[in-house]
Structure formats: C-alpha cells, structure tokens
Amino acid sequence: KAGVTQTPRYLIKTRGQQVTLSCSPISGHRSVSWYQQTPGQGLQFLFEYFSETQRNKGNFPGRFSGRQFSNSRSEMNVSTLELGDSALYLCASSPGNGNIQYFGAGTRLSVL
Amino acid sequence: QQQVKQSPQSLIVQKGGISIINCAYENTAFDYFPWYQQFPGKGPALLIAIRPDVSEKKEGRFTISFNKSAKQFSLHIMDSQPGDSATYFCAAKASGGSYIPTFGRGTSLIVHP
DSSP, rough: OOEEEEEOOOOEEEEOOOEEEEEEOOOTOOEEEEEEEETTTEEEEEEEEEEEEEEOSSOOOEEEEEEEEETTTTEEEEOOOOOGGEEEOOOOOOOSSSSSSSEEOOOEEEEE | OOSSSEEEEEEEETSSOEEEEEEEEETOOOOOOOEEEOOTSSSOOOEEEOOOTEEEEETTTTEEEEEETTTTEEEESSSOOOOOEEEEEEEEBBBOOOOOEEEOOOOEEEEOO
C-alpha cells in the first residue's frame, strides 16, 4: 500500500498570501488529521476530518481551514499568512478509530 | 495547557548505552500511549504503544514502562545505535470522545558512534 502523500513538499510564500496544502491518505483510511510542527511547540493538532466532515478541531485561528473530499483526500488552507505560520505541516491518516496514525513526510512552509 | 510533559528535550548517549525518555500525563481518561519516531525530513512513525493494563511492553531493543499511579510512562532504548538518532514523541489518547492524541514536545536523541 502506498503511504500518506503530501504535496508540495516545500513552499515559500510572503506575508498576506494564502496557501493550500494537499494530503492523500492511505487507501481505505477515512480519517485525516492535520498538525503543525514547530521546534518550540512540537506537534500541534489543527483539525481532523472523517468522511468529509470535520470531527475535531484544535485551537487555531479561523485563517486555518480544511476540507475532505469523497475520496478521503484532504486539503488545508491558510489565508492571510503570517511569519509565525512558518512550520512543517503534517497530515496523518487512520482507518477511523485514530489509534494508529500514519504520517506523511509533511509540507515545509516558509513565510517571508 | 500541556497535558503530556516530555523530558528531556535533548539527549546524547554513546553507542551501546541506554536511552531513557520520560513522559507524564494529567488526564486520567487517557488509555492509549504510543511513541513515535521521526527522522529528519520524514513524518513521525509509530514505534511502540502501550495500554494501562500492562506495566511494560518490549519490542526488540525498545521498551515502554508504564506507571499508572504516577501517571508516567517512559521509553527505554537498549544498546542504542547511531541509527536510533531521531526525535521521539510520546503521546496519549482517550478511547472515548476525541480520537486525537495529545503529543509531548519531543526529545532529540543523538547516539554517538
């Protein structure tokens, strides 16, 4: 089985722009979660989608949004980028109960 | 509020030594405790996990010790190897309600040859 695929791997944006990140989960997995990883804060949970519905949400501002498509692929959007949004964004998929999450390699976002 | 506290932040050991990483949690509803290993340029990967009905779980050179009364659990890496150099995250999750684990802030392990 192919693993979790995230695209693009690297992104450079400027403040005020918006960005969309993509995640393709493992085939058959219905849950997709997004995390922000920074050196100072570790792994911070953004949101989780299950069968196209947002099931859980972390404590991030509304500039961070996501969606999931009928094929379980997910996108994450960040609007009005700030310097502090520079981070590694990780996507993780699981069959549904969330006990085992399989992570992608992440998208490294740099905001200048 | 940090619900899972992980220490140390960084750890350096010699090849063949024992690496020990500790985590403490607050939420007594947590009943699943996985450890993830992350190499540079890669996402975290599940290494080993434990449930509170056992006090220890061993898989090869990796062992989780669990102390329910103290609400603490730790990862022991025996005979540490340079290839074990990575960042390790502990996590905790409750079966009911949210399926989202709470992660510790990570430990950067360097094993010198």
